[in-house]
Amino acid sequence: MIDLPREFALIARYFRPLAHEAALGLADDVALLSPPPGRDLVLTVDAMLAGVHFLPADPPDLVARKLLRVNLSDLAAKAATPLGYLLTIAAPRETKDDWFASFAAGLAEDQREFGIALLGGDTTATPGPLALSLTAIGTVEAGRAVLRRGAAAGHGIWVTGTIGDAALGLAVLQGRLTDPILDPAGHLARHYHLPMPRLGLRLADFAAAAMDISDGLVQDLGHLCRAGAVAAEIEAARVPLSAAARAAGPAWLERCLTGGDDYELLLAVPPALEPVLEEEAARTGLAMTRIGRFTDGEPQVTVRGADGAAMTFSRPGWSHF
Amino acid sequence: MIDLPREFALIARYFRPLAHEAALGLADDVALLSPPPGRDLVLTVDAMLAGVHFLPADPPDLVARKLLRVNLSDLAAKAATPLGYLLTIAAPRETKDDWFASFAAGLAEDQREFGIALLGGDTTATPGPLALSLTAIGTVEAGRAVLRRGAAAGHGIWVTGTIGDAALGLAVLQGRLTDPILDPAGHLARHYHLPMPRLGLRLADFAAAAMDISDGLVQDLGHLCRAGAVAAEIEAARVPLSAAARAAGPAWLERCLTGGDDYELLLAVPPALEPVLEEEAARTGLAMTRIGRFTDGEPQVTVRGADGAAMTFSRPGWSHF
Numbered sequence A, B: 001m002i003d004l005p006r007e008f009a010l011i012a013r014y015f016r017p018l019a020h021e022a023a024l025g026l027a028d029d030v031a032l033l034s035p036p037p038g039r040d041l042v043l044t045v046d047a048m049l050a051g052v053h054f055l056p057a058d059p060p061d062l063v064a065r066k067l068l069r070v071n072l073s074d075l076a077a078k079a080a081t082p083l084g085y086l087l088t089i090a091a092p093r094e095t096k097d098d099w100f101a102s103f104a105a106g107l108a109e110d111q112r113e114f115g116i117a118l119l120g121g122d123t124t125a126t127p128g129p130l131a132l133s134l135t136a137i138g139t140v141e142a143g144r145a146v147l148r149r150g151a152a153a154g155h156g157i158w159v160t161g162t163i164g165d166a167a168l169g170l171a172v173l174q175g176r177l178t179d180p181i182l183d184p185a186g187h188l189a190r191h192y193h194l195p196m197p198r199l200g201l202r203l204a205d206f207a208a209a210a211m212d213i214s215d216g217l218v219q220d221l222g223h224l225c226r227a228g229a230v231a232a233e234i235e236a237a238r239v240p241l242s243a244a245a246r247a248a249g250p251a252w253l254e255r256c257l258t259g260g261d262d263y264e265l266l267l268a269v270p271p272a273l274e275p276v277l278e279e280e281a282a283r284t285g286l287a288m289t290r291i292g293r294f295t296d297g298e299p300q301v302t303v304r305g306a307d308g309a310a311m312t313f314s315r316p317g318w319s320h321f
Helices: A006-018 A021-026 A060-077 A097-114 A165-173 A187-193 A217-228 A243-248 A250-258 A271-284 B006-018 B021-026 B060-077 B097-114 B165-173 B187-193 B217-228 B243-248 B250-258 B271-284
Strands: A031-033 A039-049 A081-091 A117-125 A131-141 A156-160 A209-213 A231-235 A264-269 A288-295 A301-304 B031-033 B039-049 B081-091 B117-125 B131-141 B156-160 B209-213 B231-235 B264-269 B288-295 B301-304
Touching: A006 A021, A006 A097, A006 A117, A021 A031, A021 A117, A031 A081, A031 A117, A039 A060, A039 B081, A039 B117, A039 B131, A060 A081, A060 A097, A060 A131, A060 A209, A081 A097, A081 B039, A081 B131, A097 A117, A117 B039, A131 B039, A131 B081, A131 B131, A156 A271, A165 A187, A165 A243, A165 A250, A187 A243, A209 A217, A217 A231, A217 A250, A217 A264, A217 A288, A217 A301, A243 A250, A264 A271, A264 A288, A271 A288, B006 B021, B006 B097, B006 B117, B021 B031, B021 B117, B031 B081, B031 B117, B039 B060, B060 B081, B060 B097, B060 B131, B060 B209, B081 B097, B097 B117, B156 B271, B165 B187, B165 B243, B165 B250, B187 B243, B209 B217, B217 B231, B217 B250, B217 B264, B217 B301, B243 B250, B264 B271, B264 B288, B271 B288
Parallel strands: A081 A117, A231 A301, B081 B117, B231 B301
Antiparallel strands: A031 B039, A039 A131, A039 B031, A081 A131, A156 A264, A156 A288, A209 A264, A231 A288, B039 B131, B081 B131, B156 B264, B156 B288, B209 B264, B231 B288
């Protein structure tokens, strides 16, 4: 027998148990997938780097689950059903087996929760920080994906869940938001570590346009405006905040609106379809809140404060460059 | 208008022109692809890091083309037709626009050559070295992919092209193989920078098993052995070497056999199908050489030297850990 180098031993031990049937036991050059008939494929990719997208000390299982979930959130925004994913891990050479064990355990847990499995991967050493990239594949009934384009003047602007928790959670973890009575239950930190992809909504029944909020509400709403050639006006007071976020006080409002990592959905909903949305909110138990309206005009986002004046921000959201 | 941060400006300027129709102008959360009926999807992913998989000074257009080609080589090994790819780029924040321009120009050139287009991507900053990951998607007539498993005792072991050029090319570029009369035409360095994926072969007509050689002939042949539960015996003197590789002399033979980055195909071919292979070699103009035979036995690779004795190697191929 040829002794397998550690790279292959790691794959066999930690990743083969995660493999989709189509992945051929991760023992071939490729995965081989028969696409489900009558459905479109939905494809997305996101990278995460230690020190950029997560804290180097974050538990590996939570890093794995976040990596999977930020991609699942993109599928959720198109009302797609998860199918599989491909993964690259560039890890420092000194990375211990324990790290891979915990990382794989996190993937296994979320594979069960979201009905997705590993289709392929590549594991390499890096002299730099841990760098992860995940390509997720979902399916949607042919022609039923909800795109970013489609917002029209008069449509309501809706969000799922609450906004800003993850951005404040990062501030808590970094020690910049330190009020001792704040976040005693870890609500904010949990939102940062473990976003919840809003899968399973029948978006095509009520949303004219949809996207997930990953780079900050204001900046991402700008993307919906450009895609639909409309303007947007929202009221800061309508933006749903958790009790923990409200407790942080008004000084943290800008961070909630622009901070990113929410992974909630941002929707354009024609007023006539609001009853369908309300039914869906009741069916799923997921809060959906109208925060404003799209209007005619150049693509831009106006945020009205409590006094009715337009708020200004030092930056609308996250950019890597 | 909201001013777009640089991340989005880079995408719009350099990557949108590369986008597949299914990529929705790279302006949505996802790509939306109707899979071709009657065909299986072939999925693979490979990462490349500066200082690990390529030299930091390598021209960005060549880095881009190599990244695409190493993935296309995996598709080629399954006789798949390229369809599209998703890409993540983690680049140091100080990376200049010129770098992105050259990188995208390289992608554009190979997109034209190989009939593939960009389905999606993610661009992030990194405090570490440039880190790239590419997921390639191809299609193959349903049930006609050639897998790694399938080699049986008595099958010939065949390779396309010549072996070892890229590994010697790296040695030339690193100044470790410096004979001034060697590689005056840049043959070896070109193989390192720009492998040629062996797309378009009708492998299913003559190969019982196939893979691409990326980590070294001896190690990769071990994978075919394990997948087929067979042993392999090859003769070093039969392994096809280019004139430039032969000129390097016998001291470099081990590196040719174990050095990696070949991206040639390694095939198991039943003797009865050799005439079909010969026809295909004639049709395509691609050299195919029988270097040995699979035999009954524990999965292991024996390499016979010119004296008939089994050669030993310090390592059979490349491992990252």
